[in-house]
Amino acid sequence: MADLPREIRGVMIPVSNGRVLLPNATVAEVITYATPERIADAPDWLLGRLAWRGWRLPLFSYSMLTEASQAEGYSNAKVAVLKALGGQARMPFLALLTQGFPRLVTVTQDLLIPSGDARERRTGVLAEVLVRDDHAQIPDLEAIETLVARALAA
Template identity: 45%
Template sequence: MAETEIRSVMVPISGAHILVPNATVAEVVGYSDPQPVPDAPEWLLGTFLWRGWQVPLISFAALTETAETERTNGARFCITKTLIQNERMPYVAILAQGFPRLTTITEDNLTEVPMDSKPIAVAGKVIVESTEALVPDLDRLGHLVAHAAFGALPLTS
């Protein structure tokens, strides 16, 4: 029987990595200054225009308290599809420190790391080969970002 493989992307953030399914990544683009969102939490860095969409940019490191600040020199935006059914916010961008890399997850190269408590929007922690990574709860993340960026916007259609 063939081993199950899941194509994923390892995204470097300040002080950690996050692991997301490759199918959720729309594009990786270079850093540009986002437009601030009034009264937004510190982890919501602003929004930017991409392919006609106003895309919220987040610092996953700040959201999960992995790092207080992230550098922008050499940073990238990892634009991901949201899992929430929302016509106004089909994408969210995560500030990446460098280039995300493709990785194939198999049962042999993945180890789950127990966590006493999980930061908000984190589903779990894993080790892929020798790299430790947080696995975001993409559904929860989508709802948090929609509320922070757009306020009273309906979260699902």
């Protein structure tokens, strides 16, 4: 069995009322925010669709999805284009609304400390962690992809 890597390159992504931590390989690109095309009858956290490299990406608010925020600000907003994990040919990417530029971090087992109560986990949150002195959430991307796909199919 191959040894697991001792460190992982990650990105700390600012969102309203917090940060999310993802592997750097998950982020395809960070782009300037543009007003998305609305999706009829979509939940509030599904902000619309953005055009990107020939795709119409579903743009979601992680903070609104996880109920950490009721609304989003757009003055410093960027969009992190994420590689979808679910293998759906019609949705190979998702767009995450951010509140600024992501920051590269090196994550090791010693630096990643679980925090929060796992029994009180919210929708879309896989774990709450501390990386050095930064609180962050690790999003449950598979669950988020499923929620986005269901909302688009409705």
